[in-house]
Amino acid sequence: MPRAPQHTSSGTLGNSFERRSILIGGLQTGLGVLLAARMGWIGLVQNAKYETLAESNRVNLTLVPPRRGAILDRNNVQLASNRIEFRIDIIPERLVDADATMAELTRLLNLTPVEVQDLQDKIDKGHGYQPIEVISGLYPEQYDKVLVRLPDMPGVIAQQGFARWYPTGPSVGHLAGYVGPASAKDYEAERNPLLVTPGFKIGKDGLEKQFEKELRGTPGAQRVEVTASGKFVRDLDKRDDVPGQPIKLTIDSALQDFAARRCGTESAAVVVIDCITGGILALVSMPAFDPNAFAGGIGRLQWKMLNEDDHIPLLNKALRGLYPPGSTMKPMASLALQMHGVDPDERVNCRGGYQLGNRFFRCDAVHGLLDMRGAIEHSCNTYFWSMAHRVGYDAIAPVAKLLGLGQQFELPGSSQRYGTVPDAAWKMRRYKQEWTAADSLNASIGQGYVSVSPLQLAVMTSRIASGRNLTPSLIFGQEKAAGPALPFTAEQLRVAHDGMFNVVNGSGTGAGSRIDIGGIKMAGKTGTAQVRALTARGGGGAWKARDHALFVCYAPTDAPRYAMSVVVEHGTFGARAAAPIAKDVLTFLFDPETALARLAELEKSWGGTPTERLAAKYRAYETQFGTSAPKVGDGDVVKEAVVRAEKSEAATETPASSPVANRPEEPASIPASAPPAPAPPAPASAATPVPR
């Protein structure tokens, strides 16, 4: 500051300039020192921190989803495998201009309005950080079209990777389950970055879900240099994935596929068990969903289609469907009777029914004098009613349980429902009612309160056929040891075997499905189970009101190797709907060419294989409903739908308050080609016990 001269001259100004310029210079120097110090602080002291940051900028670590372990059949044929595919995903959070990107993808990939709608649903439902599959299984040309546009579409990921593939599609839907993108819940539970890696799928149902840990494998990793906008610069290094463990099943893939296809348009379940090991060779429930179509998430039309189908494709009927076994119980009952001292040669005169107190239980026909073998062969209810009345139903229920009915087995995959083998204690517990003699009669012919699963029927058949306490198993090489020996003598078993042999090869109810492949014959037992108390029997009426058709069998008869159960929901008569399926499936085991030729013919009339029919149905739905289908709900919709379906079935199929009596074992008219059936049943006027 000037020393306060009264007069400011150019000299004083010059001095002032000199001092002030030194001040300015000092400030500048100070700032220079500050800048140098700052540089040293950032570049030397904090160097390590910033080096790390620069490196994490530069390097992008991407996980490579591991190849999922295969699901193999007993011959190492792949039921579920991996195939290379081109796919496009988006990560909604990273989209810069979501609308423009979607429009561009729609254009590049020719997405249909339905596909766009399903995609939008998935985006709305997911959390922003979860990758959403736009499309998979792209052709290379389509893929390339997207690839070149990628730099302009941040948040879009195009990649080539492995995808789950089920070669036989719907045939293994219920058996294998399916895979799908991990849900937000899955991710939050596991907090594994692999779960939000595009292309990674998690087991959602069945074996895929249960063996998730074994099947998953270890992801590979790829270190890639990327620009700020995520553009790939170069590969740095790569670690290969470790594929998941394969799972080998006792299933015979070809048999599984054949049986599934042979079910045709019916709602049916087929279970085939190896009579030597107890291994399950086929576990079929049709119609089924195509697990390949579920991999990218379930679309609206897909969902509508599944929900509107009264054949309930989401329900695994082989394990979770419960049906009154009807007359398929009779061979088992014959063993129970023998155990309690009934002489198999003792004859009962069937005069068309059985009188219990003041009620008359009507049989299918007037069978006349029948011994135990004949009663099985002709499915005579009168015989079993009178014998059951003699020994008491309490003698029969334990044997039913002993042979697997009402039992739950230790099997991986979908859980089982074990149904009911009723007895007095059960009825009191459930209905607070006394057990009546009529209940015994109903139960002794597999009606009334009795309900079993197709798996249980197959197990029962395998135990009767082999005489051993076989335990079903599904994992190859881990067949379960047979349980304690069954308390039946060879002679007792012979009676049941003879009866079943005659059902098919004699003049019995299953004669229409007789086979003879180089001396190999089958033995079986038909069953027709009433669905509702008061409906016209057999084939008439609405589909839902028709009887269930059942058939159990084994072959070869001299040295049982395969035991099978077939249940056709609302299939009318066991002999008409279920036995022919069993016949063809057994034929396939011994003479595949003949069986396949016959199947090809049948499929022509059904409109193709199940996969083809599903695809055609989807196209029809697309044309009919377009984008008008309602949204698929949140959460575990599949599980909820199955529970709903089971509840609605239980309501129609447990006519517990009005136990029913018998069902005729044969249709009024057997197909013309079948051998003449003895004593065609007189049309019964009532299905319920008739009070007299």
Added chain:
Amino acid sequence: MSRRIVPEAISREPWQVLIPLLALNSFGSVVLYSAAGGHLYPWALLHEIHFVVFLLMAFVISRFPRDFFKQVAYPAFGTLVVLLVLVEVLGKVSGGSQRWLNLGFMQLQPSELMKPAIVLALAKFYDALPPAMTKSWRALLPAGALVGVPALLVMAQPDLGTGLAITIGAGVVIFLAGLPMAWFAGVGAAVAVAVPVAYNFLLKPYQQSRVTIFLDPESDPLGKGYHITQSKIAIGSGGLWGKGFGNGSQSHLEYLPEAHTDFAFATMAEEWGILGGLFVLAVFVWVLRWGMGVSRRAPDRFSSLLAAGMTFTIFFYMAINMMMVMGLAPVVGIPLPWISHGGSSMMTNMICIGTIMAVDRWSKGTRSLGN
């Protein structure tokens, strides 16, 4: 350099400054060459051409006599004010803010040229002002008007950085002109009060955060703090020696925004480390010391104010840019002289150099054009 061999006209030039400047500029070209992925285009070659062209311009400027500078001071200033208004009007017409006029071969930013022009105008004003009036309001009010009009026009563009550069460059000239220290203390106090008030009441929250984000860029590393965060990563990861020429991942992989303009220093520091940074800093210290020296040796008030103002203009560019890239100042669009790519700022800085060279000539009593 022997004066016997080299002609006087050449040996007289301040090579002790021009050669370091050439080195600095060439270093800038090397950085830009690397930033372009090892190509002369689009920046490095043009950067060098800019330097040569504007160095020639500086030589020409340095030949003009003092009287010429005095004569053009107000007309040049007036012309630029008109151009600033014109830019503003054009911007309004074309819908959007515009800062430049397209001259065909380059885009002219009148606000850039205003920085030396305001220094020249103020030097002329205080030269003409009788010393006795230095302590009166007549020393301040016209000067205030000279600064206020262009500064407000530029800030309205809106270009806060250049507006501040004009204001502070002018403030330094006024300070050096010898106005009472108490006034500056008063202004300083007023600013100290006004800034928080303006910050709290005039700025909207998003503007506030834009100003203060540099204090904590990591709080929003992908948003407002992105520039500073990435710049610090570039400088910090370079360490002492740098990652080596062409190895800067931050710039090459485009993490560093404006790697060839405002953040060119970070691009440089990543590859050349602190040593490169110290070299740049040293050249600036050398050039600025020379400028202040010229100013102090200047034969008269006009010349010394002119040289000091020009020196400070260069300093302001450098200081704000380097503080910005190192996270000591908010992000304002001010390039680093001779390193950052850009014709307008190169021209401004070379005008400053040319003017200081002219003052240098006057003080050595060498002949100027028409003198």
